[in-house]
Amino acid sequence: MSTARKLQTRNHLEIDNLHLLPQTNQLRALHTIIRDRGARREDFVFYSGRIIRLLIETGLGLLPFEPCEVETPVGRRYEGRRFASQLCGVSIARAGESMEAELRAVCRSVRIGKILIQRDKTTKLPRLYYSSLPRDIARCHVLLLDPMLATGGTALAAIQVLLDRGVAEANIIFVNLIAVLEGIAAVTKRYPDVKIVTSSIEEGLNENAYMMPGIGDFGDRYFGTEA
Template sequence: MRVHVADHPLITHKLTVLRDKRTTSPVFRQLTEELITLLAYEATRGVRVEEIEIDTPVTRTTGLKISEPRPLVVPILRAGLGMLEGMTTLLPTAEVGFLGMARNEETFEPYTYAERLPDDLSDRQCFVLDPMLATGGSLGAAIDFLFARGAQDVTAVCILAAPEGVAAIEKQVGDRDVTLVLGALDERLNEKGYIVPGLGDAGDRLYGTV
């Protein structure tokens, strides 16, 4: 498993505003979109491409285009939805699937309550969107779900992660082709399973508590 922690002043600046408890939901949503576009740039460095010949106004030349089958972007509901537009801004030709996963707040174990994905993901590059990698339960379950459908290459994009979550994913995925792209790697988890210093519950801050 590969882990890439983005190191860019614009990312750190936007993360600082996201962490601030005074930041309102509209601003939080806007900054999340901007931040994910920056992280998507890092996450798609290995996107599969193929050569194509084109005619410029001057001459014929060779360029690149995204290969078929197209990449699949999979936000984990509900908080992952806040990351979707930022990802598809940079990768507009990608297809989009959905996984509805939640965490039992007492056991911290994940469960799947909805899915909308192709039956066969063979040869597909999949990009999973999940704002917070805390215990690793939800993201790990999502990665297993995609590989069970035939995926061979999964990249997870997270705004924040705790070392415990990264270690859990690394142990779970084994030698499968998985990459983690993180906005920041925080200090630890607290006794409630929240990232410290973190930014609170990303879903609540994006959409409210209802």
């Protein structure tokens, strides 16, 4: 899949650098399980993990690669590929931490930073409370992890943290489970070189800024807590 590809949404908008997973029956079946309000927590964790693994693999496919030749067990040469840059993950706490295990499963030695951003109760604006990132993150391609992209406020704040640490905008891949066009537009308008990988584009936001049909509070459902 080309990093410069344009994806046409259901509303006939063309958005650069948006990568939607193929909407197969299998993916829809996985979404059916985790969207069910009566789903057991162990099922929610397991099946959302399967979707996250697909998202991570898609995100890795957007990284730069370079030629790498190896010799096979039968003595032939194989013209392969290998990652051409350093990689790190950054999860937006708390829900983004649910995606760390799937990243580690496919990139065993990957370093993972954390960013904590919460909405200020007075100003209603996202506020950075904590960040812990690799010292050399400016030289890395970054998989930014957060399951939900709703209004885009948290994502914009997290991306700015990475930019302030020297990460190139084009080296950020934002991986999320579900998104709405409002959030996608907010991110791509301010940071057009950031790539977005998602498994579903929702119908929209309701009056309380919840995604519809949605999935509920992903972090609470995944970690077994209550808001």
